Amino acid sequence: MSEILSSAQMRGIEQQAIASGAVTGLELMERAGAGVVAQIATAFPDLSPSTAVILCGPGNNGGDGFVIARLLHQRGWAIALYLLGDPARLPPDARTNHDRWLKTGPAHPWDDRQIGDRLGAMTSGLVVDGVFGTGLTRPMPPETTHTSQALDALRHRTPSARPRVVAVDIPSGISADSGANLGGAFWADLSVSFHRAKWGHYLEPAGLPEGGAACCGQVAVVDIGLPQDPAPDSVQLVARPAVFLGKSAQGHKYGHGHALVLSGGAGKGGAARLAARAALRVGAGLVTIAAPQPAIAEHAAQLNAIMLTALPDGYSLRGLLQDTRLNALCLGPGLGQSRAQDLVPAALWGRRATVLDADALSAFAEDPPLLFGQLHDKVVLTPHMGEFRRLFPDLSERLHTPAYSKIEAARAAAARAGCVVLLKGPDTVIADPSGRAALHAATGANAAPWLATAGSGDVLAGIIAGLMARGFAPFEAAASGAWLHAAAARAFGPGLIAEDLPEMLPQVFRDLGL
Ligand SMILES: NC(=O)C1=CN([C@@H]2O[C@H](COP(=O)(O)OP(=O)(O)OC[C@H]3O[C@@H](n4cnc5c(N)ncnc54)[C@H](OP(=O)(O)O)[C@@H]3O)[C@@H](O)[C@H]2O)[C@@H](O)CC1
Ligand SMILES: Nc1ncnc2c1ncn2[C@@H]1O[C@H](COP(=O)(O)OP(=O)(O)O)[C@@H](O)[C@H]1O
Numbered sequence: 001m002s003e004i005l006s007s008a009q010m011r012g013i014e015q016q017a018i019a020s021g022a023v024t025g026l027e028l029m030e031r032a033g034a035g036v037v038a039q040i041a042t043a044f045p046d047l048s049p050s051t052a053v054i055l056c057g058p059g060n061n062g063g064d065g066f067v068i069a070r071l072l073h074q075r076g077w078a079i080a081l082y083l084l085g086d087p088a089r090l091p092p093d094a095r096t097n098h099d100r101w102l103k104t105g106p107a108h109p110w111d112d113r114q115i116g117d118r119l120g121a122m123t124s125g126l127v128v129d130g131v132f133g134t135g136l137t138r139p140m141p142p143e144t145t146h147t148s149q150a151l152d153a154l155r156h157r158t159p160s161a162r163p164r165v166v167a168v169d170i171p172s173g174i175s176a177d178s179g180a181n182l183g184g185a186f187w188a189d190l191s192v193s194f195h196r197a198k199w200g201h202y203l204e205p206a207g208l209p210e211g212g213a214a215c216c217g218q219v220a221v222v223d224i225g226l227p228q229d230p231a232p233d234s235v236q237l238v239a240r241p242a243v244f245l246g247k248s249a250q251g252h253k254y255g256h257g258h259a260l261v262l263s264g265g266a267g268k269g270g271a272a273r274l275a276a277r278a279a280l281r282v283g284a285g286l287v288t289i290a291a292p293q294p295a296i297a298e299h300a301a302q303l304n305a306i307m308l309t310a311l312p313d314g315y316s317l318r319g320l321l322q323d324t325r326l327n328a329l330c331l332g333p334g335l336g337q338s339r340a341q342d343l344v345p346a347a348l349w350g351r352r353a354t355v356l357d358a359d360a361l362s363a364f365a366e367d368p369p370l371l372f373g374q375l376h377d378k379v380v381l382t383p384h385m386g387e388f389r390r391l392f393p394d395l396s397e398r399l400h401t402p403a404y405s406k407i408e409a410a411r412a413a414a415a416r417a418g419c420v421v422l423l424k425g426p427d428t429v430i431a432d433p434s435g436r437a438a439l440h441a442a443t444g445a446n447a448a449p450w451l452a453t454a455g456s457g458d459v460l461a462g463i464i465a466g467l468m469a470r471g472f473a474p475f476e477a478a479a480s481g482a483w484l485h486a487a488a489a490r491a492f493g494p495g496l497i498a499e500d501l502p503e504m505l506p507q508v509f510r511d512l513g514l
């Protein structure tokens with residue numbers, strides 16, 4: 001796991017370090033610029049000095065751009081530098097580096113057409129985007145339209161027929177907080193960020209033009225000498241399961257828990273079987289499907305290691321839960337909304353580790369507080385965006401404003417629900433009521449596009465239920481579950497369907513060294 005920060009958190013850390021006298025803003029800017037130059041060499045080892053177009057903006061992101069221009073010039077690059085805005089109004093450190101640069105070369109006043117034409121004519125070399133970084137909260141100004149369009153055109157060329165595009169911190173126009181394209185955003189092959197990556201590098205707001213995850217390219221982070229203590233309220237990027245997923249040599253099946261997956265009626269049992277199979281593969285000692293009597297024959301024809309029991313209604317679920325060995329529940333996949341309305345209260349009455357997904361969430365669309373009033377701290381809700389909208393319409397609405405991030409929405413939802421919320425998507429956010437949050441990004445090098453297939457969410461619900469049956473806490477089960485789910489998809493690759501996911505878990509475990 002690694003920490004990722006909001007722009008406000010980053011500003012706080014920077015200001016505190018400067019105020020303490022540990023470092024000056026100018027030193028940070030120098031290290032930032034040097035870090036970008038070093039990362040360019042690492043990321044593109046074949047790139048030899050030729051022409052670099054350096055685009056500088058009116059804030060400190062532009063200040064980094066002047067440092068980069070100076071350092072690249074020292075390494076033999078020919079520099080064409082453009083400045084957006086009035087040099088007299090640059091903030092002090094950026095102004096200092098602007099003035100230093102002028103001893104080496106000119107800062108051309110911004111000329112959107114000229115820059116656009118120049119970029120379009122480039123077949124090699126480097127473009128450095130130091131226009132806006134973490135300080136941008138509004139759309140790109142109209143003076144960058146042609147530049148943005150020219151960059152877009154470059155993106156469609158093969159890398160060998162165009163310059164490399166490097167973003168200082170984050171591509172201009174991408175919100176460092178929400179990942180939203182604020183309007184007219186640039187893109188990059190490589191984004192070099194400072195101290196920690198920002199939320200917006202990994203978030204990809206649904207229903208908006210391509211955002212952070214799509215536009216940042218490879219994300220590199222350079223140390224600029226700021227204190228390493230974790231920020232209060234920091235968010236962790238899930239890079240691997242944070243818990244050891246192996247089993248002890250002495251364990252027996254009941255030591256690994258017994259998960260109960262509740263199934264819908266006849267002809268609707270596939271989703272429950274997917275979840276149950278995933279719970280078993282992820283290591284639950286026993287897994288039982290509880291189905292209405294008319295669905296039993298169908299399940300029996302398809303199940304071996306998974307057990308089966310008839311369960312007509314919520315009353316009988318309360319009876320079944322007298323067996324304290326049943327320690328984790330999974331409800332929702334294929335359940336049907338009326339059965340969900342009956343079973344969810346009984347399941348929550350049992351106070352077991354419980355995953356509520358799909359119909360178990362949608363069943364409460366008319367009255368979300370009715371659900372919230374019954375939830376407890378061993379529950380994980382796993383909504384996709386549609387289900388999230390049904391339960392948290394106001395938070396879902398706020399997600400349309402570019403400054404509001406999926407991380408804040410999931411945190412607010414968890415606080416309201418009083419349990420862990422895992423908000424799905426290519427960027428999956430896990431949050432708990434205390435404000436703890438993690439982001440699993442199946443984007444960039446970790447992309448798992450074949451997960452967009454029917455039933456993959458049912459498998460995720462089963463993985464999480466299985467991990468909770470094994471005794472993992474809800475937050476860890478959700479975060480590790482999201483990672484295992486995407487790792488299984490990547491291990492299978494193209495052509496993946498939901499049935500394949502549980503079957504890839506053994507390989508994923510082997511790759512983890514279990
Ligand atoms: N934090 C750190 O530790 C370190 C940070 N560093 C670097 O600083 C960067 C953050 O710098 P930053 O805060 O100065 O903001 P930045 O992204 O340059 O942009 C804001 C400027 O743009 C302006 N502006 C905004 N929108 C506009 C528009 N539509 N049209 C026109 N103007 C607009 C805005 O003006 P204002 O909104 O105030 O009117 C302001 O002047 C960060 O990404 C990193 O690269 C490093 O040096 C090392 C250490
Ligand atoms: N493009 C994508 N990249 C990575 N993961 C994805 C993508 N699309 C969907 N997923 C993941 O696949 C799962 C889909 O779940 P869900 O929407 O509930 O589907 P279903 O209801 O068909 O099971 C979620 O875990 C989600 O995070």
Ligand SMILES: [K+]
Nearest residue numbers: 129132170172
């Ligand atoms: K930038």
